[in-house]
Amino acid sequence: MHFSPGKNAMQRLAQFDVTRQFLTRQGQFGAQITFGVLCSAAMISLRSVFDLWAPTSGPFALIYPTLLLVTLYGHWQAGMTAFAVTFFWAWYFVLPETRGFQFIDPADPPRVALNAACCLIVVIFAEAFRRAARRTVDEIQTAADRRLILLADLEHRTKNNFALVASMLEMQKRSASDPLIHEHLNDAAGRVRTFADAYSELALEQSETIEVDTKLFMDNLLDRLENAALPRNVRFFREVDPCKLPRETAAALGLYMNEAISNAIKYAFPEGRSGMIGVYFHVRDGGWRLTIEDDGLGLDSKGQNEKGLGSKLMEAFAMQAGAVHWAGPAMVGFKAELVCENISEQHAAL
Structure with missing residues (x-):
């Protein structure tokens, strides 16, 4: 199947998983935590730059896309790590009163609670989507592997059937006495061998x-x-x-x-x-x-x-x-x- 470079890049990105290269559960867990911390640091850096123009505004705004991406590529463990780091960082450093967990506006406590609940909902649904997509990909891969096995078996049987037909034509030629019949049977056997060679080459290479x-x-x-x-x-x-x-x-x-x-x-x-x-x-x-x-x-x-x-x-x-x-x-x-x-x-x- 033919894909453009942009589509190939999107396919690789969609299949990215930080735990794929680790075989042990300890290694996978360590990769998830590390991924969550690194993505949190990236979000905090971006937020710090944004604060030069609009400090204290939208303190939790950048957390939502961060949690979505981290959970999709690093599982819920990475998502919860990023949630803990980014949410409490934004509460402490961005939400007034800055550099503290005290509230200036009486409406801030329910606002913080609502944002925390929404962040957890993002993690839960992103993890559910990730698992469903992974199951779908696995099912497609299993079906493709089964198709390749059946196709290889079909080609092997096809090649053997061609060889059998060619042998039968050779036997028929030996039992015939007419030279014209010999010529036609030779042509037929040669074409059958041609089919066998073409399919054999495809099966081998x-x-x-x-x-x-x-x-x-x-x-x-x-x-x-x-x-x-x-x-x-x-x-x-x-x-x-x-x-x-x-x-x-x-x-x-x-x-x-x-x-x-x-x-x-x-x-x-x-x-x-x-x-x-x-x-x-x-x-x-x-x-x-x-x-x-x-x-x-x-x-x-x-x-x-x-x-x-x-x-x-x-x-x-x-x-x-x-x-x-x-x-x-x-x-x-x-x-x-x-x-x-x-x-x-x-x-x-x-």
């Missing part, structure tokens, strides 16, 4: 996130293709920009890339013809563009000018990626292109 480092994912997938499927007479050239994309989008990109490269290897360089396949993934102006092109035979090569299964699969992968697919002649050879003009829409779908 990105198992704990809902977003994928697209450069790492594509580089690893291209390395595997280069080592396993690329003939010696064909070379790869790649330019891959760094980008974070949702897992579903990355999977569709990987499958699209595999299909386009497989078609180029199969059709563009017959009879040992040498050449190059270029893979370009560029991020520009809030969108991305994936281009796979070769300098082979182009539209004259077998199958690339037909609306076959490969073209239909690439259109399906484009739809899954939320992008537009185009395929046709390049200046030399053949080009397949996938274009998405708005990355933020893909992140918003998470």
Whole structure:
């Protein structure tokens, strides 16, 4: 999921807790008391500056926001510490008579009692809100962890099912005698292995996130293709920009890339013809563009000018990626292109 720096800062601030780094109750209690005292000192300093312009006015005014913040981030123990320090400091130093607990105005005793009660109410409600928010965050985190476990299990099962289907196709090929059937079964098995490779790469490299480092994912997938499927007479050239994309989008990109490269290897360089396949993934102006092109035979090569299964699969992968697919002649050879003009829409779908 994509957040701006300001939103990230607000998230970190909302999750701040002074006790989080302490494991023992004694350490947590010490941190709470210290936090309450430090925040009280900050409020007293601010109040002392304000007293240069308006001494004795609003003696308890700054206590309320202080107690709210201290309780939210330091629990009720820190809130009560700040209450004791700031309230009695304001009573002694700010409320007339200053530097004493005596009252000049007969209305001051009930005013002090009312402010004390209001301060305690702030602490109580801030602590209740903090606990409710913490429970909600914990429930969301538990649900997210469960989702990741289920997703990893699903991907593992998916990969195993792909491998099983590929094995069944191989068995069927061995029992068939027609060379044309052999060719079709080889194509089908190759595509199934392609799906398995793409999902396997996602499971290995990105198992704990809902977003994928697209450069790492594509580089690893291209390395595997280069080592396993690329003939010696064909070379790869790649330019891959760094980008974070949702897992579903990355999977569709990987499958699209595999299909386009497989078609180029199969059709563009017959009879040992040498050449190059270029893979370009560029991020520009809030969108991305994936281009796979070769300098082979182009539209004259077998199958690339037909609306076959490969073209239909690439259109399906484009739809899954939320992008537009185009395929046709390049200046030399053949080009397949996938274009998405708005990355933020893909992140918003998470």
